[in-house]
Amino acid sequence: MERLIQSLVDGALQGSVLSLAAVGFSLIFGVLGVLNLSHGVLVILGAYLALAARRAFGLDPLVALPGVALVCFVVGYVYQRFLISPAIRRSNLLSSLLVTYGVALVVQNAFALIFSPDNQSVRPDYANAYFRAAGVTVNLLQIVALAASVALIGLLAFVLHRLPLGRTIRATAEQGLAARLCGVDIDGIYAVTFGLAAAFAGAAGVLIGMLFPFAPSSHDNWTIYGFVVVVLGGAGSASGALVGGLLLGIISTLTSAFIGPAYPNAMVFLVLVLMLLVRPNGLLGNAFGGSR
């Protein structure tokens, strides 16, 4: 029983970070229809910015987090406005696949040039504090990461559902043409949405850099996890990303505990295939799919 509870707790803690890392991927896919293959790069950018802030100013990664998110927002905004958007305009949506894949490769090598290909970590000393209760061991940093993830995803849900900007984003996602006829600057909204997604990816990257070792090539994993979370939870909504991420985390830890540590990836992709067959829109469906 202890083993089951420990696995569920580990899965939920790990899943919350996966949710935060994937929510941007989900937002971009849901609103812009773009499958951002460079999403993992934005996550790793967050980790490297936290590393740079620590090296240059001795900043604690959690203190650096808002600044990192802001920088990533600007990077995402510029990236969409001046690279992805023109590529789609001149060709079609599929060209965004090539562009984002190409950017991922270029940026990966740029990271290697600037920071070296070595494994890095931005783990402060307090990251190793833990407590035990009822036979279950919990790392304090994971609790902090869970709180930060839930707070940030809650903030995104608030923005999307309560603020005029969120209403505009949802309106643009549901009916771009109608939104344009109502005077919405579609290109601007797309860029802001991409910027928001990048900010969330960057914030997740800071937490990931504290929890796991990372290297320029680590971005692949986070792009794949983004895709899995979208398929499991559904695209375009904060709640979908949260559910998808938690599911992914719990499936991984339960598989590791009860089948074997060699099989979490196999099980995750098995569930992914089943989900695509049975419920292709994910558990919570595409937030904007119905009216498209």
Next chain:
Amino acid sequence: MIVSRRDTIKAAGAASAFALLGAGRAVGQAQKVITFGGSAPMSGKDSDTGLNVLQGYKVAVQYVNEQLGGVKIGDDTYKLDLQIFDDASDPQRATTLVQKQVDGGTDFFLGSFSSAIVLPAAAVTERAKKPTVQAGGGSDQIFTRHFRYMFGMYPRASRQLNSLVAMLQSMNGEVKTCSLVTTNDPYSKTQADGTVESLKAAGIEILDVFRLPPTATDVSGVVNDLRARTPDVLICTTHAEDSALITQQLIATGTNVKLLFLALGPETPSFRANLGKYAEGIVFIQYWEPSYKFSDPYFKSTENYYKYYKSVTDRKESYQTVAASVCITSYIKAMQDAKSVDPEKVRDALAALDYESAYGPVKFTSDGDGDPVLMGAAIGQIQKSGLEVVFPPKIQTAKLIIPNPSWSSR
């Protein structure tokens, strides 16, 4: 047309100058070059250690060309040329690159890093009958396929931890139980399988063998099991990234063992820097130490090699760097022994090599891997932020610290 005497002299002068310049160029072209081809992970998941291997190759080539002025083989003097391309830690890309170089006429190859890359690339060079000397692949599969042209600077993986088991056995019963964590890749898996057999033969109980997928991002399940059934010694036959992940999660959950062994990772400075004080006491394979005192026909001695290495690069040395450098000088030794740069003759001379280098003795088994006794690993331990040799006793630089203090008391 009237041709004046002055025109004739001008023309003759120009022709002479042209002939002299041409002759000069011809002399320049007579400089013979030996090209070493291959690939290395300069990016991707294995680049951390891959760059160590590449740096070793580069330093040796630079030393031979600049310090020795080339090498004399038979009656000719040769300069060395290195043509190593980035395989991005991708076996498929590596085989494509190597095949391209085989097709382009390259005769001698150096290995990439990680058995998963070295193994398929070896099949390409074997088919083409071109020798490969490498310091990046130790899987048994590389050395049990009866390849004739493949030579490795380490004993095969299943024999690599014999010295670790001998060390544990020598502790008068202090170590009774072990658990292993390994990844499902050709090197790690065979290393773990060989270690399991050695531990059984030594009478040490094995509690668990955990097998991770090649790209693990979370090992919390393994760590939970280790907390429930804690061994005296945890042996991780994992690559650097997985080693770092396992160690971080052990620390983060206060999971303590008497001794933690990591096959790859601790030899890289970035690994030790990231872990800081928590790296203390970690035990690892120590193939080489700058303090070793070996003579070398090219670098003169280990000390001289190390001095030169530090003078030309900022990248911190590791056993992979010096092993890679000695891949180059072993080629040269074999060429000089064979008095030829014919790949077939060089291959035979490599197979017969038996000499002392800056890295240590070099002698290959009939399967091409390093002799398990002469080229076997020592065991190192991180002590006071430095790397110490703790086994075997005859080259020991410090005593093994066991049990390690708990993570929380560091």
